[in-house]
Amino acid sequence: MRVFCKNKLGLLGLGILALFAAMAGVAPLLPALDPIYHPIEGMDPRIFTASPPSWRHPLGTDAWGRDLLSQLLHGAQVALLVGIVAAATAVLIGTGVGLVAGYLGGGVDFLLMRLVDVLLILPLIPLIMLLSAFLGRGMSIWNVVLIIGLLGWPGVARVIRAQVLTLRARPFVEAARAYGAGELRIIVRHIAPGVLPLSFVYMSFGANSAVFLEAALSFIGFGDPRTMSWGMMLQWCFKTGHTFSAPYWILPPGLAISALCLAFYLIGRAMEEIIYPQLRGWPKV
Numbered sequence: 001m002r003v004f005c006k007n008k009l010g011l012l013g014l015g016i017l018a019l020f021a022a023m024a025g026v027a028p029l030l031p032a033l034d035p036i037y038h039p040i041e042g043m044d045p046r047i048f049t050a051s052p053p054s055w056r057h058p059l060g061t062d063a064w065g066r067d068l069l070s071q072l073l074h075g076a077q078v079a080l081l082v083g084i085v086a087a088a089t090a091v092l093i094g095t096g097v098g099l100v101a102g103y104l105g106g107g108v109d110f111l112l113m114r115l116v117d118v119l120l121i122l123p124l125i126p127l128i129m130l131l132s133a134f135l136g137r138g139m140s141i142w143n144v145v146l147i148i149g150l151l152g153w154p155g156v157a158r159v160i161r162a163q164v165l166t167l168r169a170r171p172f173v174e175a176a177r178a179y180g181a182g183e184l185r186i187i188v189r190h191i192a193p194g195v196l197p198l199s200f201v202y203m204s205f206g207a208n209s210a211v212f213l214e215a216a217l218s219f220i221g222f223g224d225p226r227t228m229s230w231g232m233m234l235q236w237c238f239k240t241g242h243t244f245s246a247p248y249w250i251l252p253p254g255l256a257i258s259a260l261c262l263a264f265y266l267i268g269r270a271m272e273e274i275i276y277p278q279l280r281g282w283p284k285v
Contacts, residue, residue, distance in 0.1 A: 003273055003274050004270050004271065004273075004274065007269075007270040007273060009266045009269060009270060010266055010267055010269065010270020010271070011270075012266055013262070013263040013264070013265070013266025013267040013269075013270065014263075014267060016259055016260070016262065016263035016266075017260075017263040017264070017267065020076045020079070020080060020256075020259075020260055020263070021076075021080065023072070023073050023076040024073070024076040024077040024080055026073055027070070027073035027074045027076065027077055030067070030069070030070045030073065031070065036067065037067045037069075037070040038066075038070065039066065039067075039070045039071040039073075039074040039075075039228040040066070040226070040228055042066055042067065042070065043064055043065045043066055044056070044057070044061060044065040044066075044067070045065075046065075047061050047065035048064075048065055049063060049065070050062055050063045050240070050242050050245075050246050050249060051065075052246075052248055053248055057069065059072060059248060059252055060246070060248040060249060062233075062236060062237070062240075062249060063236070063240040063242065068233070068248070068249060068252065071228050071233055071253075072230070072233070072252050072253060072256060074228040075228055075229050075230040075232075075233060075253060075256065076256070076260075078141060078214070078227055078228065078229040078230075079211050079214070079215075079229065079230060079256070079257070079260055080260075081141070081145065082141070082144065082145050082148065082210050082211060082214040083207035083208070083210045083211040083214075083260070083264065084207055085145050085149065086144075086145045086146075086148040086149040086152065086206070086207075086210040086214075087149075087152070087203045087204075087206035087207035087209075087210050088149075088203060089145070089146070089148075089149025089150065089152075089153075090148070090149045090150075090151075090152035090153040090156060090206050090210075091153070091156055091199050091200075091202055091203040091206060092153075093149070093150070093153040093156075093157075094152075094153035094154065094155070094156025094157040094159075094160060094199075094202070095156065095157075095160050095192075095195065095196070095199045097112055097116070097153065097157040097160075097161075098156065098157040098158070098159070098160025098161040098163075098164060098195070099160060099161075099164055099187050099191060099192060099195065100112065100187070101113060101157065101161045101164075102160065102161035102162070102163070102164025102165050102168065103164055103168050103183070103186070103187050103191060104183070109161070112157070113158070113161070115154075116154040116157050116158055119151065119153075119154040120154045120155065120158075122151075124151055124152075124213070125213070125216065125217070127151065128144075128147050128148070128151070128213075128217060128222065129217070129220075129222050131143075131147055132144075132217070132222040133222075140224050140226070140227070141223075141224040141227045141229075143224075144214055144217065144223065144224065145210075148210050148213055148214065149210075152206055152209070152210070155202075156199070156202045156206070159198065159202065160195050160198065160199065163194070163195045163198055164191055164195060167191050167194050167195070168191060172190060173186060173190055173191065176189075176190050197271070197274060197275045198275055200271055201268050201271045201272055201275060202268075203268075204264050204265070204267045204268030204271060205264070205265065205268045207264045208261045208264040208265050208268070211257065211260055211261055211264070212257065212261055214229065214231060215229065215230050215231035215234070215253075215257050216231065217231065218230075218231025218232045218234075218235060219231040219232075219234045219235045219238070220235075221235060223235075230253035230254075230256055230257050231253075231257075233249070233252075233253040234250060234253050234254065237249045237250045
């Protein structure tokens with residue numbers, strides 16, 4: 001924590017992430033105050049088209065008279081859910097596979113790494129589009145989270161495996177084995193703590209990718225239409241022909257996606273200095 005707190009970029013990323021968490025917490029309050037602020041069903045009866053910001057609608061309204069601020073706040077909930085849960089799922093699976101493959105080696109390592117190779121060459125977005133088309137109306141935001149998590153672990157597994165290959169030859173592992181420790185105990189108690197910091201770094205970068213991927217899927221029409229997200233806002237703006245005529249509609253979700261991805265990246269970059277001390281001497285911006 002001391003190393004992390006000395007990194008100004010890491011603290012900036014943490015501050016941006018806290019801001020989006022606050023936005024997600026405020027999101028349910030607006031529809032409770034007035035039904036017109038519901039992100040999908042709420043419509044202002046006095047507005048029938050896209051309108052610029054006003055006191056009643058600080059970010060303006062979309063083509064159906066729905067409040068854009070409410071949509072932006074609810075989109076923060078989806079973005080954080082997808083980013084954190086999908087990245088955690090991918091890192092959990094990837095770390096487990098990397099630990100087993102790197103420590104056991106042999107045929108187990110060969111089979112797991114060939115599975116990783118197969119998954120790494122599969123085009124991620126077309127595969128998710130295919131699964132989305134197969135699920136049809138049954139596609140929900142949780143399906144998106146699960147698919148991104150289940151398809152995003154191979155890269156993590158390969159990196160963790162490489163780290164385990166260096167740790168399993170260390171003297172403390174040989175000493176534990178000499179004292180009669182079982183394979184599972186050695187993996188959990190002696191090797192896993194050495195790779196978990198690296199897993200947290202990849203979780204930050206994975207959350208970055210998951211947020212961008214969910215927004216891209218929603219924009220091209222393969223997201224959950226019943227859930228408000230930033231990608232869905234961009235899709236509606238594009239489909240109604242307001243991409244260039246309504247900057248107050250397209251800029252907030254676009255900037256929000258960029259800022260949240262930047263936050264996860266800065267946090268991951270700061271955590272790298274904890275794992276690799278040689279980076280701490282780099283000039284700070």
